[in-house]
Amino acid sequence: xxxxxxxxxxxxxxxxxxxxxxxxxxxxxxxxxxxxxxxxxxxxxxxxxxxxxxxxxxxxxxxxxxxxxxxxxxxxxxxxxxxxxxxxxxxxxxxxxxxxxx
Amino acid sequence: xxxxxxxxxxxxxxxxxxxxxxxxxxxxxxxxxxxxxxxxxxxxxxxxxxxxxxxxxxxxxxxxxxxxxxxxxxxxxxxxxxxxxxxxxxxxxxxxxxxxxxxxxxxxxxxxxxxxxxxxxxxxxxxxxxxxxxxxxxxxxxxxxxxxxxxxxxxxxxxxxxxxxxxxxxxxxxxxxxxxxxxxxxxxxxxxxxxxxxxxxxxxxxxxxxxxxxxxxxxxxxxxxxxxxxxxxxxxxxxxxxxxxxxxxxxxxxxxxxxxxxxxxxxxxxxxxxxxxxxxxxxxxxxxxxxxxxxxxxxxxxxxxxxxxxxxxxxxxxxxxxxxxxxxxxxxxxxxxxxxxxxxxxxxxxxxxxxxxxxxxxxxxxxxxxxxxxxxxxxxxxxxxx
Ligand code: HEM
Ligand code: FES
Numbered sequence: 141x142x143x144x145x146x147x148x149x150x151x152x153x154x155x156x157x158x159x160x161x162x163x164x165x166x167x168x169x170x171x172x173x174x175x176x177x178x179x180x181x182x183x184x185x186x187x188x189x190x191x192x193x194x195x196x197x198x199x200x201x202x203x204x205x206x207x208x209x210x211x212x213x214x215x216x217x218x219x220x221x222x223x224x225x226x227x228x229x230x231x232x233x234x235x236x237x238x239x240x241x242x
Numbered sequence: 243x244x245x246x247x248x249x250x251x252x253x254x255x256x257x258x259x260x261x262x263x264x265x266x267x268x269x270x271x272x273x274x275x276x277x278x279x280x281x282x283x284x285x286x287x288x289x290x291x292x293x294x295x296x297x298x299x300x301x302x303x304x305x306x307x308x309x310x311x312x313x314x315x316x317x318x319x320x321x322x323x324x325x326x327x328x329x330x331x332x333x334x335x336x337x338x339x340x341x342x343x344x345x346x347x348x349x350x351x352x353x354x355x356x357x358x359x360x361x362x363x364x365x366x367x368x369x370x371x372x373x374x375x376x377x378x379x380x381x382x383x384x385x386x387x388x389x390x391x392x393x394x395x396x397x398x399x400x401x402x403x404x405x406x407x408x409x410x411x412x413x414x415x416x417x418x419x420x421x422x423x424x425x426x427x428x429x430x431x432x433x434x435x436x437x438x439x440x441x442x443x444x445x446x447x448x449x450x451x452x453x454x455x456x457x458x459x460x461x462x463x464x465x466x467x468x469x470x471x472x473x474x475x476x477x478x479x480x481x482x483x484x485x486x487x488x489x490x491x492x493x494x495x496x497x498x499x500x501x502x503x504x505x506x507x508x509x510x511x512x513x514x515x516x517x518x519x520x521x522x523x524x525x526x527x528x529x530x531x532x533x534x535x536x537x538x539x540x541x542x543x544x545x546x547x548x549x550x551x552x553x554x555x556x557x558x559x560x561x562x563x564x565x566x567x568x569x570x571x572x573x574x575x576x577x578x579x580x581x582x583x584x585x586x587x588x589x590x591x592x593x594x595x596x597x598x599x600x601x602x603x604x605x606x607x608x609x610x611x612x613x614x615x616x617x618x619x620x621x622x623x624x625x626x627x628x
Contacts, residue, residue: 176334177574177576178576178579179500179560180496180497180499180500181496182495182497182500182557182558182559182560182561183559183560184500184561184562185562185571204559206546206559206561209278209281209561213281213282213285213567213568225422
């Protein structure tokens with residue numbers, strides 16, 4: 141089980157738990173504002189963009205080429221940016237804090 | 243080759259030089275063909291603007307047939323954002339349950355009706371009514387209004403004789419003027435009234451701005467949706483195994499919709515005007531000349547998509563540009579996606595198979611490229627699931 145905290149642009153905090161699926165799916169299931177996931181998770185919309193807390197960056201599988209290319213042009217992109225639909229939930233994510241980018 | 247197949251006419255030019263050239267009313271267009279370049283140019287509004295003379299970023303150019311600026315389409319940041327922000331929430335209404343229920347009822351009724359017939363012309367007698375009725379939900383106006391739009395036919399801006407038919411466009415413009423006047427007199431809960439009550443640049447939207455927004459809502463969502471619906475019917479007619487797969491795995495429907503949009507790319511390309519001397523794939527683009535972002539070519543770029551010319555229904559990574567890219571990406575995409583998802587749900591629930599009886603292809607000519615984009619006519623029989 142991984143417990144993940146989402147912080148939205150208007151500073152609302154949502155804590156959610158799961159042991160499978162993607163981080164985007166978890167966010168959508170909990171109506172996290174700013175995670176619209178327009179494309180349903182196929183890496184074409186960037187409306188699932190989050191900033192990962194620095195201490196968790198190295199616990200994640202690195203972003204693939206296509207995700208990196210998407211992020212290159214995303215609004216508010218930083219070194220901590222990820223597309224949450226491409227983040228498969230793992231135990232290592234337990235305790236992770238994500239700031240919704242938009 | 244299957245009738246539903248849409249070959250990629252851009253491959254050779256995309257690989258060899260990365261661009262193509264189209265003549266258009268003495269205002270030529272450099273078509274940008276590679277996925278990476280299309281995204282880069284779409285993002286770079288400072289060099290490749292949308293806010294040129296109204297109609298100029300459309301290919302073929304509409305500068306000679308309209309003066310009304312389409313909003314937010316023909317604006318650049320930061321003004322673009324101000325107008326687009328007014329519309330975002332409204333265009334997300336297709337995610338609400340009552341909207342989805344109504345759309346589902348509309349599409350179920352449309353399928354029930356065609357199931358009673360021996361032969362149906364899909365473009366005019368299925369896709370056009372479906373698109374028009376669904377648009378009443380997006381505009382939040384009475385269902386009956388769709389009958390008027392259906393009567394306009396499929397080519398409200400185009401006729402068989404010429405690609406740019408000013409008279410036909412006037413039908414739409416005059417209609418929208420009338421509807422705006424009605425909404426001014428009797429404000430309601432519809433999109434016209436919402437826009438008329440909105441503010442940008444510190445003042446109310448002008449009538450001309452509301453008109454420019456409504457024209458775009460009608461024009462942008464008409465041929466594209468009709469194309470996507472018609473091509474979907476042709477595809478499932480020739481791929482019964484895909485229909486059966488969705489029946490047993492309905493959870494992949496959202497991905498299937500993205501893949502169909504990638505493959506169909508209902509809008510082939512859209513232009514921009516260079517604000518300064520620039521380059522695309524080492525080819526000079528002069529200030530005040532045009533480029534176009536070719537979504538259809540980008541969607542078949544093998545540098546990004548494995549088996550680009552195949553429909554892979556559950557394609558997991560699919561950064562297609564069918565709905566455009568960056569700040570101008572399609573505002574109607576939520577509505578369009580909901581239409582297609584609903585259509586697939588209704589098809590698997592009610593339709594066993596579809597037989598194509600006859601078809602007339604719609605081929606676009608862009609300079610050296612001839613692109614089959616879909617059908618002018620598609621005659622089929624829908625067979626009910628027993
Ligand atoms: C399958 C159907 C559709 C496709 C493939 C499609 C495609 C596109 C594309 C490629 C763009 C980007 C244009 C550019 O970058 O210059 C766009 C923009 C737009 N589309 Fe769609 N579209 C579809 C349906 C709709 C519908 C149903 C509506 C509304 C009723 C709509 C309204 C718009 C608007 C308003 C814009 C401009 C957004 C902006 O400039 O910020 N579209 N569309
Ligand atoms: S949900 Fe569309 S890119 Fe992640």
